[in-house]
Amino acid sequence: MTTLPQPIPSANKRLFATLVIVVLVWLAAYNLIQPLADWLSYSALGLSRESHLGESLAFFLYDVPKILLLLSGMVFAISIVRTFFSPERTRALLGGKREGVGNVFAALLGIVTPFCSCSAVPLFIGFVESGIPLGVTFSFLIAAPTINEVAIILLFGLFGWKVAGLYVASGLVVAIVAGFIIGRLKMERYVADFVWKIHRSGDVVEEKLTWPDRIERAWESVKEIVGKVWLYVVIGIAVGAGIHGYVPEDALASILGAQAWWSVPVAVLIGIPLYSNAAGIVPIVGTLIEKGASVDTSLAFMMSVIGLSLPEAVILKRVLKMPLLVTFFAVIAVAIMLTGYIFNWIL
């Protein structure tokens, strides 16, 4: 796990110097994107500022490098934070917490604990078997994939901190409420029997990480995540740029912005079978918001796409019996809808 900050040996100084230079280059590049994008589209290519093509192209040339830079920088920062957390540590922190408080903690830890949906089952078993209440475990299992770091970064980059904050807040509310409800339903008997019979042996692996280790791990995850999502980001922004340039402002307001009672549930239901990663869906959803689709409906749709997925259901089927699996999905879907309505009402 973690060690106390150690005095930095001279061999590490070079690493830190490199890091500082990288940060400076990053900042310079980030500030150069706008003038470069404008220059390329309007001066070098001679497109008019008023033309659809000019506007779309400038938007695309600005957003793609901006988002990719933001993504690399922030994934790096988040990954450094995550090296201080591990599922084992989270489990220890959650042990002995009552329901209620436990749900809140679990949802918050879901944001910072490194998580991959392929580990959902071992994590579930590890939590439940160590005595963490079922509902608290679910709060964690809902928050971890739903409050997705790529989604947060993209929302922040494309729409600012308010929309990003709203997304994190709704994710937390959904995870806490849904986990709490599942806990109240007392569905322990619908957990696959083998889970309760597992006999564990051996101690938890504890890793001692040094700062160079942390930096290396963070760099590895930047390469992995950016490598995986960059194409989706480019395609997503290209579609977004097209809409930005060609669709008139508020054109969608009458369809998606309508405060019809059914718009939120319909958005959530459509979102469940759609399984996309955050990288592809955010730029599109975002542009829809810009063109007048309502923020709450769009966020509900996005959460349902990212948080409720059929592949995850298939994975969880191994440890949850049908009634619990169905309840799990139904409760989250309802919770997402309710959050949608609450924001509808607040905003």
Next chain:
Amino acid sequence: MLAIKVLGSGCTNCKKLEAVTRQVVEQLGVQAEVVKVTEYPDIMAYNVMSTPGLVINEKVVSSGRIPSPAEITIFVTNAIEAAGAS
């Protein structure tokens, strides 16, 4: 003879880890048996909560990530030393 186990239900990362491990073992020319452990009860017996996990001679050396070939080399040589010492 080392007993190496790769813990994981068959996700991409688990397959990658298995491939890297086999490569390292081959390069080092070590006598080792690499086995995949895919059943959850068996994985959980090692108290591992994030896959893929790597177990050498019943000792968990890493979990939740794919260590670099250099790291695996260190794990393997450490295990050989430990086995020689006992």
